[in-house]
Amino acid sequence: MPPDEVFDAALKRFLAQQRVDMRSLAAELGIGRATLYRRAGGRDQVLGHVLWYLTDRNLDRAVRHAEGLRGPERIVAVIGHFLNAVWDQPSLRHFLATEPEAALRILTSKRGIVQERVVNHLEELLAQEIEAGAFAPRLDVRTLAFVLVRIGESFLYADAIADGEPDVEQALQVIGRLLEG
Numbered sequence: 001m002p003p004d005e006v007f008d009a010a011l012k013r014f015l016a017q018q019r020v021d022m023r024s025l026a027a028e029l030g031i032g033r034a035t036l037y038r039r040a041g042g043r044d045q046v047l048g049h050v051l052w053y054l055t056d057r058n059l060d061r062a063v064r065h066a067e068g069l070r071g072p073e074r075i076v077a078v079i080g081h082f083l084n085a086v087w088d089q090p091s092l093r094h095f096l097a098t099e100p101e102a103a104l105r106i107l108t109s110k111r112g113i114v115q116e117r118v119v120n121h122l123e124e125l126l127a128q129e130i131e132a133g134a135f136a137p138r139l140d141v142r143t144l145a146f147v148l149v150r151i152g153e154s155f156l157y158a159d160a161i162a163d164g165e166p167d168v169e170q171a172l173q174v175i176g177r178l179l180e181g
């Protein structure tokens with residue numbers, strides 16, 4: 001995690017739909033670029049933490065939104081609320097439109113922190129539903145969590161991945177079918 005002042009400055013820039021670059025961050029913070037890299041890592045790392053922070057907040061809201069639901073219905077509700085919240089985030093849409101390669105690398109790469117943490121979060125959600133006796137998956141939990149995340153990414157980021165139109169509803173239909181017993 002980058003130091004608080006670096007994270008705060010990067011988050012502020014990201015939410016203002018400004019490019020987060022290390023040169024301007026270093027200048028804003030009154031430090032050299034080498035010092036910034038030493039303290040915070042590279043640009044992808046800084047943006048990864050910013051994007052994870054926003055993602056984590058959306059995941060928490062999605063789980064609260066699905067309160068009272070159980071089994072596949074809860075899982076689909078959480079994923080649906082999350083995907084719609086991500087889609088409705090202007091700063092993320094701007095990032096995807098202006099820097100699609102960087103955005104996809106940071107959001108969907110196994111080397112980044114965002115995808116791995118989303119998979120872990122979803123794996124925990126699936127485990128809760130299994131433990132409650134509300135869901136019996138046909139795949140192991142880790143594989144299922146990964147597949148569900150990749151389906152969501154494929155439909156949500158379709159414009160950046162394949163010049164398609166993002167389609168959260170189609171993603172939810174596919175995910176719902178996969179979770180059927």
